[in-house]
Amino acid sequence: DAGITQSPRYKITETGRQVTLMCHQTWSHSYMFWYRQDLGHGLRLIYYSAAADITDKGEVPDGYVVSRSKTENFPLTLESATRSQTSVYFCASSDSLTVATNEKLFFGSGTQLSVL
Amino acid sequence: DAKTTQPPSMDCAEGRAANLPCNHSTISGNEYVYWYRQIHSQGPQYIIHGLKNNETNEMASLIITEDRKSSTLILPHATLRDTAVYYCIVRVNLQGAQKLVFGQGTRLTINP
Numbered sequence: 001d002a003g004i005t006q007s008p009r010y011k012i013t014e015t016g017r018q019v020t021l022m023c024h025q026t027w028s029h030s031y032m033f034w035y036r037q038d039l040g041h042g043l044r045l046i047y048y049s050a051a052a053d054i055t056d057k058g059e060v061p062d063g064y065v066v067s068r069s070k071t072e073n074f075p076l077t078l079e080s081a082t083r084s085q086t087s088v089y090f091c092a093s094s095d096s097l098t099v100a101t102n103e104k105l106f107f108g109s110g111t112q113l114s115v116l
Numbered sequence: 117d118a119k120t121t122q123p124p125s126m127d128c129a130e131g132r133a134a135n136l137p138c139n140h141s142t143i144s145g146n147e148y149v150y151w152y153r154q155i156h157s158q159g160p161q162y163i164i165h166g167l168k169n170n171e172t173n174e175m176a177s178l179i180i181t182e183d184r185k186s187s188t189l190i191l192p193h194a195t196l197r198d199t200a201v202y203y204c205i206v207r208v209n210l211q212g213a214q215k216l217v218f219g220q221g222t223r224l225t226i227n228p
Contacts, residue, residue, distance in 0.1 A: 035218070040220075042203070042220050042221060043203070044218070045216065090159050104162035105152070105162060105216065107159030107160050108159050109158060110157075110158075
């Protein structure tokens, strides 16, 4: 049971470079999310997706691009990385948003990104 | 979206009940209260959620006040492994989408 996996675990890049963080889940969950976590801000939602080819902005989407061509993958791209994007990034998935199914968010282990 | 307020830190002795409060005074009728925890360097983990009634599962109990403006997460017999940051979250059920707003959480330390 692989669950939800993120790669890479650690990434160092330079300002202005493009970086893609990968997220893969094996449960065929419909919903996937990207959060970033910074000291003093807690977890903040960047983007989310309700299904393949359906994405929407969260609280802090500027500077990020997402795609969802397949249900199991939800990559996050920083098109031109900035130092303010240094953070820990968490991907999450959920199989439903209805109360009846008692949905939960399942989080990956995170990617620690440093932009120099 | 409703916001939540939690104490930044708490301590509890091992084996005792840990009671973590959360204020969500602006919660509306269709918003659920969720609790997650994050152990150092790991992704957050779901604990429990509720709307109006008190809830209990294998991990914890959730007590929601009658006016729904606050709630308490109870870990009945805390262990050292329960040391983590605990997030109280209000979820808004939007059409076809879910938004969870994570606050700063409470850093719970279980002491031997």
